[in-house]
Amino acid sequence: MNETHATISSGAPNFPSGRYGRRRDPRRGRGRPLLIGLAVAVVVAGLTLVSIQQYRMYGDPVYDAEVITYTEITDDQILVDFRVTVPEGGSAICTLRARDKDGFEVAREQVTVNAPPGEQHLTARHRLTTTSRPFIGEVMRCREPA
CATH class of the missing domain: 2.60.40.3230 (Immunoglobulin-like)
Known part of the structure; x- marks a missing residue:
């Protein structure tokens, strides 16, 4: 007969296998902030180039x-x-x-x-x-x- 202990010594919960699907690897999401930051930098750079081009076309207040x-x-x-x-x-x-x-x-x-x-x-x-x-x-x- 098996006993279930009220406390588990390790920091991660121990779920029965096959019951709750696959567990995610905790190391997998570490690159996301870097990827999001890189995407934001690319968008900001693209918008800056577009705004400079539009200013050159339409933005000279002297004329x-x-x-x-x-x-x-x-x-x-x-x-x-x-x-x-x-x-x-x-x-x-x-x-x-x-x-x-x-x-x-x-x-x-x-x-x-x-x-x-x-x-x-x-x-x-x-x-x-x-x-x-x-x-x-x-x-x-x-x-x-x-």
């Missing part, structure tokens, strides 16, 4: 542009009036685009805008030739000429 209005919409053109802020007496290359009602791009052009000496804010007008009827005209960005 600020806004659409005033877009008019003369026909099946193959749109006239975009916009305002640009540039360094005093400088110039900018602005990317304009037109989109149709479904949001598809139907025209894109780069326009050079030159400020008169002593001016920082100027208005410009450009006619975009489109591949189909546009719905909206936009200034995507303005940047320093290369």
Whole structure:
């Protein structure tokens, strides 16, 4: 006849074999914090690179542009009036685009805008030739000429 002792001398519980499934190896999960830390570092590095790329494309506050209005919409053109802020007496290359009602791009052009000496804010007008009827005209960005 076997007796069951009320206390077990070892630190781990002693379960009947085959009754509760396989026991996990306590050493197996030790690499997880390192793996999670490495994954977090990779994600942070990736997001940093994306944010730097986006800032280079859209984030130069010296060259600020806004659409005033877009008019003369026909099946193959749109006239975009916009305002640009540039360094005093400088110039900018602005990317304009037109989109149709479904949001598809139907025209894109780069326009050079030159400020008169002593001016920082100027208005410009450009006619975009489109591949189909546009719905909206936009200034995507303005940047320093290369």
